[in-house]
Amino acid sequence: MSAISTDLVTVRGVRKRFGAREVLRDIDLNVSSGSITVILGTNGAGKTTLLRILGLLERADEGTVIYDGIVPSVSTVTYGASTASPAQDKRYLPLRRQMLLAFQHPAIFSGSVLSNVTYGLELRGISRADAEERSMAALRDAGIAERAHQHASSLSGGEAARLSVARALALQPPLLLLDEPSASLDPYGTKLLEDLLLHMRDDLGMTAVVVTQDIFEARRVADQVAFLHEGRIIEQAPRDTFFSHPRDDRTRRFVAGELLV
Ligand SMILES: Nc1ncnc2c1ncn2[C@@H]1O[C@H](COP(=O)(O)OP(=O)(O)OP(=O)(O)O)[C@@H](O)[C@H]1O
Ligand SMILES: [Mg+2]
Numbered sequence: 001m002s003a004i005s006t007d008l009v010t011v012r013g014v015r016k017r018f019g020a021r022e023v024l025r026d027i028d029l030n031v032s033s034g035s036i037t038v039i040l041g042t043n044g045a046g047k048t049t050l051l052r053i054l055g056l057l058e059r060a061d062e063g064t065v066i067y068d069g070i071v072p073s074v075s076t077v078t079y080g081a082s083t084a085s086p087a088q089d090k091r092y093l094p095l096r097r098q099m100l101l102a103f104q105h106p107a108i109f110s111g112s113v114l115s116n117v118t119y120g121l122e123l124r125g126i127s128r129a130d131a132e133e134r135s136m137a138a139l140r141d142a143g144i145a146e147r148a149h150q151h152a153s154s155l156s157g158g159e160a161a162r163l164s165v166a167r168a169l170a171l172q173p174p175l176l177l178l179d180e181p182s183a184s185l186d187p188y189g190t191k192l193l194e195d196l197l198l199h200m201r202d203d204l205g206m207t208a209v210v211v212t213q214d215i216f217e218a219r220r221v222a223d224q225v226a227f228l229h230e231g232r233i234i235e236q237a238p239r240d241t242f243f244s245h246p247r248d249d250r251t252r253r254f255v256a257g258e259l260l261v
Contacts, residue, residue, distance in 0.1 A: 007068060008033040008175060008207045009054060014063030014079070016049055023049055025231045027063065030224075031175075031209055036201055038218040038239075039211045041228035042260060047211040048103070048179055050228065054209060055101040055177045056086040070098045070174055097124065100173040102164035102181055113139065113155065113163055114148040117170050124171075131170075138170035139163075143192055157184035165193055168200070176200065176208040182217060194221050215255060219243060227251050229260065 007030045014027040023046045031037045041047050052058035054065065060079040067075055071094045077086055086092045100120075109116055117135035122128065139145040142165040147155060155163060161184050168176050182190040198221065200206040212218055218225055218239070225242040227234045227250075235242065235251045246252040250260055 006033050007031060007066075008070065009209075010064075010066040010068070011054070012064045012066075014050075014053060014060045014065065016046070016053065016058070016060050023231050024053075024060070027233055029226055029233060029236060031207060032224065033069075033207055034201060034205050035223040036197060036208045036210060036221050037224045037226060038222035039209065039226050039228055040213070040215065040218055040254065041211075042254075045228045046231045047228055051101070051103075051177050051179050051209065051211055055099055056092050056096050057101065058087070059083060059085040067095055067175075071095050098173055099175040099177060100168050100171055101177045101179075102161075102168065103179045108152045108155070108160060108163070111152060112149050113144065113152045116152045116163060117166050120167060120171050135166070135170050138166040141169055141196065142166035143189070158186055158189050161185050161193075162189060165196055169196065172200070172204055172206060174205075174207060176206055178208060178210045180211055180213065182212065182214065190217070197221050215257070227254060229254075 009031040011027055011029040014024055015022065016024040027050060039047050039050065049058060053060050063079050065077045074091060074095050109119060114132065114135055117138060118131040121131035121134060136145060136148065139148050142162045144159055144162045144166065147159060152163065161181060164181065182193050185193060194217065197208060201208065210221065222239045224236060225239055226236040229250055235246060235248045243255055246255055253260060
């Protein structure tokens with residue numbers, strides 16, 4: 001990472017309710033450009049919801065998300081009672097196209113594995129021939145080139161996760177949002193994913209926000225770590241500080257593998 005880091009995404013005061021239940025409260029988060037930010041947290045803490053808000057798939061009830069320098073036309077999304085879902089708002093389409101979200105349960109379109117990768121490229125105006133060449137290279141790097149012509153819905157869980165990685169590699173979006181990408185990967189797949197993440201950061205200048213339950217994975221890939229607990233970010237810090245000098249006792253216990261009850 002360069003010494004001067006700017007924030008690609010800045011979250012301020014984000015709140016989210018589902019019915020009467022507040023699942024995200026006063027969320028402040030900084031994602032610096034060209035870095036990997038890992039969000040750790042227990043089940044139901046609000047990690048997926050936060051990632052969906054960052055990816056403009058879900059609206060927040062309050063707060064602001066600033067996307068700095070991703071597209072010239074839109075940079076700030078301010079949420080309030082009258083704000084419609086950004087997923088339905090065409091103004092945010094150019095911004096959404098610069099992000100790739102890979103979820104816990106990857107959205108797989110019908111059709112072949114290959115077409116699942118080429119689709120996003122063709123949507124962005126790349127010719128079929130170029131899209132196929134780039135996609136095949138990405139499938140090779142993600143270790144599933146042999147599955148290219150198989151129906152995507154027949155992939156195993158780990159293969160589907162590799163398909164998500166291949167999509168990211170082919171598209172090389174400025175912002176990558178990954179929800180537990182290694183949850184169904186075997187140790188080889190996990191190593192491959194982590195190496196590719198570091199390659200995307202170091203050689204392609206991409207920025208990633210990665211949700212994981214795996215403290216060891218966070219230690220291996222994170223530049224910054226944020227700990228989300230019961231809808232609040234308890235602590236955000238550079239990796240080494242986060243693990244060796246956590247400020248909050250709940251962070252310390254989580255890092256030590258103790259149950260937070
Ligand atoms: N559409 C929804 N309607 C109602 N409640 C929801 C909805 N989506 C999420 N929730 C609730 O919000 C809380 C946070 O969910 P979220 O999926 O963000 O958690 P998470 O941190 O990703 O958990 P996990 O580690 O299990 O994936 C959960 O209690 C969940 O039940
Ligand atoms: Mg989740």
